[in-house]
Amino acid sequence: MLDPKILLLGSGFVAGPTVEYILRRPENHLTIACRRIAAAEALAKQFSRAKSESIDVTNEGALDEIVSRHDLVISLIPYTNHPLVLKSAIKFGKNVVTTSYVSPAMREFHDAAIEKNLTILNEIGLDPGIDHLYAVKTINEVHEADGEIISFISYCGGLPAPECSNNPLGYKFSWSSRGVLLALRNSAKFYQDGKIVEIPGTELMSSAKPYFIYPAFAFLCYANRDSTPFKEYYNIPEAQNIVRGTLRYQGFTDFVKVLVKIGLLDDSNQNYLHFNSPEITWREVIAKVLNTSNNTEDELRKAIKSTIAENEISKDEIERILKGFKWLGLFSDKPIRRCGTLLDTLCATLEEKMQYEEGERDMVILQHKFEIKLKDGTRETWTSTLLEYGKPPGPSAMSTLVGIPCGIAVQLILDGVIKKRGVLAPYTPEIINPIIAELEKEGIKVKEEKL
Incomplete structure (x- = not known):
């Protein structure tokens, strides 16, 4: 395609690396x-x-007009708006790339995309994205050698680098904290010993357990949403x-458990947190949610402790x-920014206290662990591990690992390398192999080991 015109919808924190790559x-x-x-x-x-x-x-009308003037559309806007973009793109015969999971509403455009000879490639960032690429790569290698995948375990974390994890949650926000906190209430579903296990959202944080990757890191892991479709997706x-x-x-999950127990992740409207209600302090809010009239710090501490069952969290951890x-200001007598709900008011406090400071770097770590049965019956453990740090004042690790794969996918579609049609995710060799090759040229390489 000569002088392609590309439309990028969205200008959030992952957009920069995508733009930089495309405009090379x-x-x-x-x-x-x-x-x-x-x-x-x-x-x-x-x-x-x-x-x-x-x-x-x-x-x-406005969306149709701008889409019609371009050759390919990148949608980095909230996933709920992707169906609007797909509808317009199919109307005008334009290919699309997103980094979002394929929703049922997006999947409905699959047949129309094939009919119009269009590629609508999704899930091509980090998680989802790079995780798919290296999962499918290894799975295909094992199957081609007549082996079997007995177990597939995959964990990913976007975190502050260790030296920047200097707050009670060991976490920092580079965008809205609301989505991060809401995800902590999701239920989880996965396969264990051949059976489906379900964990309700109320128990998700209690299900967390230590996970070892490197000795220098003290990680906890917990399941994320529904893993069961990947039996089919990954074949x-x-x-x-x-x-x-x-x-x-x-320390993250125990802290969140206490926030949940006392009700601070409640997203129902509270009259006393309405923006035009009288001023209120966090100390008064905590007293309200604990249903106590005494809002001294000592009494609030006692009331919080009373919500925690014996042996649920150690005394030292409490x-x-x-x-x-106290560090977050939840025992403070200063007026707070009222945001309507306990969840949103807490988010405002977290975002104020837990942002990345100038010069601080983030970290992304991803590991797949495969339990393999080889053709001769031998069993082995294979791992694929990615560890990436942000490079202040340049892009964060997260923005690089989401934005670069997206840019690569765009270029491979423009160049005619990716030819598969329909509403797609990177689950097949004709998509994943060329993307992996280009990622490794960018220095983004997963360390693969056989143990």
Whole structure:
């Protein structure tokens, strides 16, 4: 395609590496479009052959007009809006790339995309994305040698680097904390010993357990949403264990358990937290949720301890958590920013206290662990491990590992290397092999070991 015109919807934190990669090719021209034109302008001015426009994707006419002027669409907006983008792209015969999971609403466009000879490639960031690439790569290698995958365990964490994990949760927010906290209430479903295991959201944090990758890290792991479809997606019907999950530093899950127990992740509206209600302090809020009239710090500490069952959390850990509450200002007598719900009011506090400071770096760690049965009956453990750090003042590890795979997928579609049609995810060799080759040219390489 000569001088392709690419439309990028969204200008969030992963957009920069995507734009940088795409505009390395001198023939590419890019339009960055989002609702807030200032954000698009700020990103576009960093690059030649990039321009900015304002777009409300819920305005069908405006979306159709801008999509019709471009050759390929990248959608980095919230996944709930992807069906609007797909509808417009199919109408005008444009290929699409997203980093989001394929939702049922997106899957409905599969037949139409095939009919229009279009590639709509999704799940091509980090998680989902790079995780798929190296899972399928190893699984295919084992199957081609007549081996079996007995167990597939995969955990990924986007975290502050160890030296920057200096707060009670060992976590920092580079975007809205609301989605992070809401995910902690999701139920989980996976295969264990050939049977489906379900963990309700109320018990997810209690299910966390230590997970060893390198001696320098004290990780906890817990399952993430529904892992059971990956028996089909990854073509491992023989697998007895299939778990995909999340990594956090030690201490995270116990802290969250206490937040949940006292009700601070409640997203129902509270009159006393309405923006025009009287001023209120965190100390008064904590007293309300604990249903106590005495809001001294000592009494609040006692009330919080009383919510924790004996042997559920160690005494030393409870003391650490209470110190963390104080560090966050949850025993403070200063007026808080009222955001309507306990969850959103807590998010405002977390985002204020737990942002990355200038010069601080993030870290991404991903590991697949495969229990393999070889053709001769021998059993081995294979691992695929990715460890990446952000490079201040440059891009974060997370933005690099989401944005670069997205950019690579775009270029491979433009170059005609990826030819598969329909609403797709990177589960097949004709998609994953060329992307892996380009990732490794960027220095993004998973360490593969056989133990």
